[in-house]
Amino acid sequence: MSKKTPALVGFEQHNHGACLENALNSAEEYCTKNKIKLTPIRKKVLELLLQEHRALGAYAILAMLREQGFSNQPPVAYRALDFLVEHGFAHKIEKLNAFIACSLPGANHSPAFLICKKCNMVAETQSAPHNISFKETANSTGFQIEQTIIEAQGICQSCIETSHL
Numbered sequence: 713m714s715k716k717t718p719a720l721v722g723f724e725q726h727n728h729g730a731c732l733e734n735a736l737n738s739a740e741e742y743c744t745k746n747k748i749k750l751t752p753i754r755k756k757v758l759e760l761l762l763q764e765h766r767a768l769g770a771y772a773i774l775a776m777l778r779e780q781g782f783s784n785q786p787p788v789a790y791r792a793l794d795f796l797v798e799h800g801f802a803h804k805i806e807k808l809n810a811f812i813a814c815s816l817p818g819a820n821h822s823p824a825f826l827i828c829k830k831c832n833m834v835a836e837t838q839s840a841p842h843n844i845s846f847k848e849t850a851n852s853t854g855f856q857i858e859q860t861i862i863e864a865q866g867i868c869q870s871c872i873e874t875s876h877l
């Protein structure tokens with residue numbers, strides 16, 4: 713069996729406590745280094761996104777913030793999400809109109825998402841090598857791609873397994 717890529721963390725069994733802590737620590741480090749502020753609300757939203765490797769809609773996030781005593785004003789949550797997306801701590805999944813914590817924060821990358829239709833679990837990986845030719849084609853027309861995001865929908869292994877029970 714070939715080794716599974718560690719970037720597919722969302723679908724893997726792993727020490728999630730450590731995974732969450734590492735992600736928060738690296739976000740804090742990144743912010744300190746780049747002199748940007750990880751305000752309590754920004755950190756909280758990131759924490760919520762990291763809690764499960766699942767895409768969350770802005771309204772779900774808002775409801776969680778309210779539960780935890782944060783401001784329940786939509787602009788506050790949206791601004792925090794914008795901040796996280798802008799600095800690469802989170803990505804927006806257009807298909808689900810939802811957000812997910814980045815599993816490769818700080819790295820300039822073209823994410824590819826595997827989205828489970830059944831449980832909304834999202835795994836992040838890098839776009840497949842065949843996209844290099846896509847990039848080359850675009851470049852040859854003088855188009856400069858800034859970011860390519862691939863969203864693949866399907867059914868994750870654990871959902872396939874439970875449907876066979």
Ligand SMILES: [Zn+2]
Nearest residue numbers: 727728731732
């Ligand atoms: Zn995890």
Ligand SMILES: [Zn+2]
Nearest residue numbers: 814815816823
């Ligand atoms: Zn990412």
Ligand SMILES: [Zn+2]
Nearest residue numbers: 828831868871
């Ligand atoms: Zn699933």
